[in-house]
Amino acid sequence: MPKEKAVKKSRIHNEIQKQGIVFNKDFGQHILKNPLVITSMIEKSALRPTDVVLEVGPGTGNMTVKILEKAKKVIACEIDTRLVAELQKRVQGTIYQPKLQILIGDVLKSELPFFDICIANIPYQISSPLVFKLLLHRPFFRCAVLMFQREFAQRLVAKPGDKLYCRLSINTQLLARVDLLMKVGKNNFKPPPKVESSVVRLEPKNPPPPINFVEWDGLTRIAFLRKNKTLGAAFKQTSVLDMLEKNYKLHCSLRNTEIEKEFNMQQKVMSILQNLGVENLRARTMDIDDFMKILLGFNSEGIHFS
Template structure:
């Protein structure tokens, strides 16, 4: 048995340090170590990899990650209560766990961890999407992202063209990564239980994504999905000569955003880039 396995149960840690989950921080703690271990294992072979965790809370997933072959774990936590509560886990990790106190939205995660690096996290629900978009901008810096989202967000990540859940997040995520929903977790697994289920999703960087600038992709998807019920010839007017952009991208003016595959949006982004140069 490792020193980590000898630590007290997470419920004892929560009681000792008065770690009631704070809604303002998007906290929902996962206390079942069988489940946190499953998430850690879902990240795959972590031998030699430095794992970045966001919002470790009382350290449930952190324990699971330390029980893998990961070279080290860097955990980013903004709640000072949790920072204090993790002291025993840091000691038990014997140099393999580094805690960074701060806001993950402002953290330069590449600077915190050497390559190869991966992110594994039960993301705070209130910042999950902006965190993901930031990582997708530079996803080539990571071996993988294994993340827990509200199920409705996970459904959007993996959605295909033609459905109501297909949107900007679907396009940008699938453009930059291979999106793999892994398994669902019921609300009752969390403390406090959220109102909906959660899903663990893995994103593997695409080796050769469709060429386009990230900012241009954001612009064209925002315009198209901002008025998703309108045809492209109307929804794209806000960013330039819609008819010209559509023609250059090889699309049809009467199509709507939800009908356009990732490659089509990349073509639109390239046409938009060209129109701005």
């Protein structure tokens, strides 16, 4: 190898050695480095020595090691094999090695195992799907303490009438009690993300509300598409009426019910909204009880959202 190339290669190698692992932006890798934040997150989870803990995106294991000190077992889900190797190296030959199980792969595509608590500094681009994967997971877990982008965290706790109140807010609050625990500045991470962060505690409602969540989600999707519009206007959209009519016809055929000749979906929908007295409500000010009443009203007339 020519001398020049050898020198260049050795310089690059030294740079990589100095930096350690180069974090992958595609996976949203920002390693939490402040031990005080890590300790605080673990304390807020009220961890017991008998608990099995799920950690999503353990990174280089700063939080994992601290959880291993207090829990019976940690199941760490990691997509990046370089970080898996780093984590294995970190516990190798220690008392923590038998307590750590690593699941390699995309947590959104994986079957989640049983766990009592979830503690995680999660990659922010999977925030929303991960929240619902956790909240719809059975058997129930006790609570999750999760780090999110600050605005996402504020949406989770937003109330009707708040500027950030949206479908995410009401869908999450239907399934869980949500508390904002603390703000975390960007300098607590390596490399620092572009946004500020917040830690949230989610406690699943057990037993869950007696509602088909897929239907509920279908209803809130229509209502929040334009949250400042009235429900009357939201339900007049052709795409919405077509979807409801398709579901209605399927529902009737499954029950061998004949559809009346003069059937008109728009008229039926408007009459349900008027009878419930909700056609002038707007999603941005509606709470869980409002949506439950509407879902029940539609379902009792054979109209479904899934």
